[in-house]
Amino acid sequence: MSFSFIFVGSTHGFADDFKKQKEVISSTLPEFVLCGDLENNVLDSKEKFNEVLNKKEISDMTSFEDVEKLVRLCLDKNIKLVGIDFHNFGFDDNLQRKIKNQEELTKEEEEKLSEIVESREKNHLSKILEYRKKTSKPLVVILGCWHLREDSLLRKNLRNYKIIAPIDENGKILFEPNKNEEIKYGEITPNDSEIKN
Numbered sequence: 489m490s491f492s493f494i495f496v497g498s499t500h501g502f503a504d505d506f507k508k509q510k511e512v513i514s515s516t517l518p519e520f521v522l523c524g525d526l527e528n529n530v531l532d533s534k535e536k537f538n539e540v541l542n543k544k545e546i547s548d549m550t551s552f553e554d555v556e557k558l559v560r561l562c563l564d565k566n567i568k569l570v571g572i573d574f575h576n577f578g579f580d581d582n583l584q585r586k587i588k589n590q591e592e593l594t595k596e597e598e599e600k601l602s603e604i605v606e607s608r609e610k611n612h613l614s615k616i617l618e619y620r621k622k623t624s625k626p627l628v629v630i631l632g633c634w635h636l637r638e639d640s641l642l643r644k645n646l647r648n649y650k651i652i653a654p655i656d657e658n659g660k661i662l663f664e665p666n667k668n669e670e671i672k673y674g675e676i677t678p679n680d681s682e683i684k685n
Contacts, residue, residue: 490626491626491648491650491677492626492627492646492647492648492649493616493620493646493648493649493650494512494516494626494628494629494649494650494652495629495631495636495649495650495651495652495653496508496509496512496631496652496653497631497632497636497651497652497654497661498524498525498630498632498633499632499665499671500632502654502671503665503671505630506557506558508652508673509561509630510557510561512628512652513561513562513565513567513628514565516626517567517625518623518625518626518628519567519568519622520568520570520619520622520623520625520627521562521567521568521569521570521627521628521629521630522570522571522572522615522616522619522627522628522629522630523558523569523570523572523629523630523631524571524612524630524631524632524635525546525550525554525558525571525573525630526546526550526555526569526571527546527549527550527571527573527576527577528571528574529546529570529571530569530571531562531563531568531569531570532568537562537569540559541559541560541563544556547575547576548576548584549576549584549587558630570619572611572612572615572616572629572631573611573612574607574608577604578607578608579601583597583600583601583604608635609635609640609641609642610641612631612635612641612642613641613642616629616642616646633653633654633663634663636651636653636661637663647678648678649677650675650676651675651676651677652674652675653674654672655673
């Protein structure tokens with residue numbers, strides 16, 4: 489069965505995210521890889537790839553090291569790499585600082601954060617649908633695992649997808665590391681009551 493969308497859940501560091509990304513991209517060879525961590529950068533030419541590689545900078549919220557291997561892989565394989573999020577994930581300076589330092593948020597900041605997250609997810613969906621029309625190949629989409637949760641906007645609005653992400657023993661996507669347990673990846677498809685390991 490061929491899928492329109494192949495989502496790869498990013499753990500933001502508690503697993504070797506790039507290893508799984510490379511495996512999926514190398515076996516799929518998509519025309520486009522869409523990635524949340526690339527924020528609003530669109531690398532669709534050698535010049536744009538080289539510009540980012542030379543600058544070694546994405547934003548205040550995403551370090552270049554977090555995406556460097558992915559950028560190099562897509563450049564080597566001649567795959568366009570498209571950011572599908574907002575610059576600095578839409579966070580103002582105050583939220584950036586608090587999130588980076590894992591400080592407690594006020595009630596107002598929590599509400600603001602929820603609104604931003606909702607806008608980000610709508611943006612993810614709209615970019616994914618926009619790029620779906622530009623290619624006949626499957627889209628590989630790399631997003632934080634939390635954006636692929638069961639009640640997420642993406643899972644409610646898309647069909648014909650496969651999610652490849654770290655899962656727990658019940659087949660649910662992991663949002664944080666399992667204590668002392670090896671991280672296992674699984675595949676989830678819509679209305680899958682059974683998870684393929």
